[in-house]
Amino acid sequence: MRSHQLHKSFKLYRSVNTTTRHHSNNPGAEYRWERNRKKVGDELLAKRETMHGRQKRGRDYTPLFYFLVKQIGKPWDKIFSEVCGRLDTTVPVFWLVALHEHERRDLVCIGESSYYPGLYVDGRGILQQVNSSITGKDVKVTCRCCTHTYIGELVPWMD
Template sequence: MRTHQLNKPSKLYRSVNTTTRHRSNNPGAEYRWERNRKKVGEELQAKRETMHGRQKRGRDYTPLFHFLIKQIGKSWDDIFSEVCGRLDTTKPVFWLVALHEHQRRELVCIGESSFYPGLFVDGNGILQQVNPSITGKDVQVTCRCCTHTYIGEPVPQLD
């Protein structure tokens, strides 16, 4: 057994296979064409840059969202410092957590059909749920072909 891995906290995201059938890789623009459009003064830097893109595709942040929901009522500074060490980027945190009042939403849709309660940081620096009375019944099913979920649980479709 490896002792150095026992104390290491697990990541709050999963890698998703983006090369399977019927899954878009979200290809975006070709970086190789962009690389050669650098200005003359930046020519040396442009030739040293790699062909690797800047986007990180194939990430599933469901473990992060579940972690944040379990942390409701705790200090935001403690939560955020732990999250920073377990993520590749902090952007997904703010898909769920609103730092300003105008950003608050009762229900947050991640992707096409995965819903989570909206979270915010109150004046005392505590992570709170925007509307604690929200349940899976409040999710509006927009199409019958998709399975809508609320915090990972399937939402019943109305007939």
């Protein structure tokens, strides 16, 4: 198998152990309570539904974000078709990539302290960075207890 073919087979996300100490599980609403709030006409449906919620927890999409940043200047259709085959859902793609002008942001924060440049698809269908002059120096470090990063690089605390 050629190296570029091997590269395309890797997933662009990884599973995270959400049962470890000090890890927020992003609990959200309890699906078991929502399940029994169905209307009377939906009784049969409510009985057949499972107790499993609709959120997928324990996913780290950092490989996806690195991949997208490396694809700046390339055709969006090719990028998106490759991404679709390597993800469990395409929703995280649009955390970074704005499809509409009003959604564009210079800097995107994923999680509490991981920053990436905002991306968009231009009129020619090419993936572009919203503001190419953005660097790690533009990240505002809000507290000393967190490790802030810009595309994986440590952002130092400025006094």
